[in-house]
Amino acid sequence: MTGQVAGAVQAATLGRVATRYREESEEIDVRVRFKKQFRDTIQEVENIPIVTPLGKVISLGQIATVDKGQGPIQIGRENQSRVVRVTGNIAGRDLGGVIKDIKARLGGIEKQLPAGYFLEIGGSYDQMQQAFKILAAVFALASLLVYMVMASGFESFLHPFIVMFTIPLGIIGVVLGLLIAGRPLNLPVWIGVILLAGIAVNNGIVMIDYMNQLRRGGVEGKRAVIDGAVTRLRAVLLTALTTVLGMLPMAISTSEGSEFRAPMAISVLGGLTATTFLTLFVIPIIYSLFEKISFKKAKTS
Numbered sequence: 001m002t003g004q005v006a007g008a009v010q011a012a013t014l015g016r017v018a019t020r021y022r023e024e025s026e027e028i029d030v031r032v033r034f035k036k037q038f039r040d041t042i043q044e045v046e047n048i049p050i051v052t053p054l055g056k057v058i059s060l061g062q063i064a065t066v067d068k069g070q071g072p073i074q075i076g077r078e079n080q081s082r083v084v085r086v087t088g089n090i091a092g093r094d095l096g097g098v099i100k101d102i103k104a105r106l107g108g109i110e111k112q113l114p115a116g117y118f119l120e121i122g123g124s125y126d127q128m129q130q131a132f133k134i135l136a137a138v139f140a141l142a143s144l145l146v147y148m149v150m151a152s153g154f155e156s157f158l159h160p161f162i163v164m165f166t167i168p169l170g171i172i173g174v175v176l177g178l179l180i181a182g183r184p185l186n187l188p189v190w191i192g193v194i195l196l197a198g199i200a201v202n203n204g205i206v207m208i209d210y211m212n213q214l215r216r217g218g219v220e221g222k223r224a225v226i227d228g229a230v231t232r233l234r235a236v237l238l239t240a241l242t243t244v245l246g247m248l249p250m251a252i253s254t255s256e257g258s259e260f261r262a263p264m265a266i267s268v269l270g271g272l273t274a275t276t277f278l279t280l281f282v283i284p285i286i287y288s289l290f291e292k293i294s295f296k297k298a299k300t301s
Contacts, residue, residue, distance in 0.1 A: 004050070004053075005050055005063070005064065008048060008049070008050050008051075008060075009045070009048060009060065011033065012033060012038075012045075012048045013033065013034070013039050014033065015031040015033025016031065016032060016033070017029045017030065017031055017032075018030050018031070018032045034048075042066050042067070042068070045066050046059060046060050046066050047059050047060070047061065048060040050063065072084075087123070094184035094186070095124060095125060095128060095184075096128075096184055096185065097184065099121060099125050102121065103121070106119055128186075128187065131187055131190075132187075132190065135187070135190040135191070135194065136190075139190070139193060139194050139197060142194050142197045142198065143164065143167060143197050146164075146197060146198060146201055147160050147164055150163055150164075150201065150205065153205075154208075154209070154212075158290060159208050159212065161290075162204070162208060162283065162286050162287055162290055163204035163205055163208055164201070164204075165204070165282065165283065165286055166200045166201050166203060166204040166279055166283065167196070167197055167200055167275075169200070169274060169275040169279065170193075170196045170197075170200040170271035170272065170274060170275040171271065172271075172274050172275075172278070173270040173271040173272065173273055173274025173275060174189070174192070174193060174196065174267045174270050174271040174274075175270075176274065177266045177267060177269060177270020177271070177273075178263075178266065178267065178270070180270075181251075181262075181266050183262070183263050183266055186263055188260050188261070188262075188263040188264040188267075189264065189266075189267045191264050192263065192264040192265070192266070192268045192271070193267055193271070195264070195268055196271040196275075199243060199268065199272060200271060200272060200275045203236045203239065203240060203275065203276055203279045203283075204279055206232050206235055206236055206239070207228055207232045207236065207279065207283055207284070208228075208283065208287060210228045210231060210232050211224050211225055211228035211284075211287060214227055214228055221288070221291060221293035222288075222293055225284050225287060225288050225293060226284075228284070229280060229284045233280065236279065236280065237276065240272055240273070243268070243272055244272055244273060247265045247268050247269045247272075248265075248269065250265035251265035251266045251269050253265075
């Protein structure tokens with residue numbers, strides 16, 4: 001009986017789609033409901049006819065009390081639980097910063113919620129969190145594949161490990177580049193970091209490979225490290241400079257779609273710039289430590 005009464009009230013006030021009017025390729029719903037003067041006051045709502053299971057017609061006011069009040073227009077559910085969604089758009093700010101402010105404002109409210117109630121942030125933020133997890137896994141997989149390729153090329157597990165130190169050096173440049181450009185950490189930046197994982201190792205490969213060639217040629221370890229760093233300086237700088245100059249127009253672009261391209265280019269540009277200059281000093285030091293090459297002058301007796 002309750003469902004029948006609710007259906008009758010809904011049909012009278014909101015109406016029901018009786019048929020569809022088709023015009024060429026478009027279809028328009030035809031909704032049937034009471035006229036405005038028969039559904040806009042409490043008295044008229046009380047007069048809505050209800051057909052009983054016995055076939056008799058009675059008015060709504062005979063079986064229910066009609067009163068004004070507040071309630072949801074519709075009941076939303078997610079995972080069989082009722083939910084109330086508060087939505088909004090962002091303008092002029094990054095998503096992460098806005099969510100941080102929202103969490104700070106809602107922190108006190110969440111502790112005061114009664115049992116069975118909780119706050120959850122979803123939408124674009126939830127999708128961004130999921131994407132970050134996926135990209136982090138992709139970054140780890142890319143680093144592993146780069147290491148495996150270098151290990152097969154160097155025929156050593158140690159030297160590729162030394163080259164892999166260029167990746168964290170590149171992360172330093174990514175952070176500095178984003179700070180200077182005033183860009184937030186977002187998905188394009190993560191994509192740029194993944195690209196950087198494959199690009200940054202080039203400088204280390206060039207340097208370590210030449211040091212190994214010198215040592216195989218009989219050059220003493222200390223001299224091989226110094227000559228390798230000095231000789232490959234031009235090749236390292238030219239290799240990095242071509243990529244940096246190629247990424248520069250994309251990094252400073254303000255054309256359509258630059259919101260995606262610019263952060264990616266800034267991360268690659270900043271990371272590659274930092275790893276290029278740091279590689280010239282850090283990689284020879286790490287190489288000498290792993291190969292136990294001492295630069296201390298021998299004491300004369």
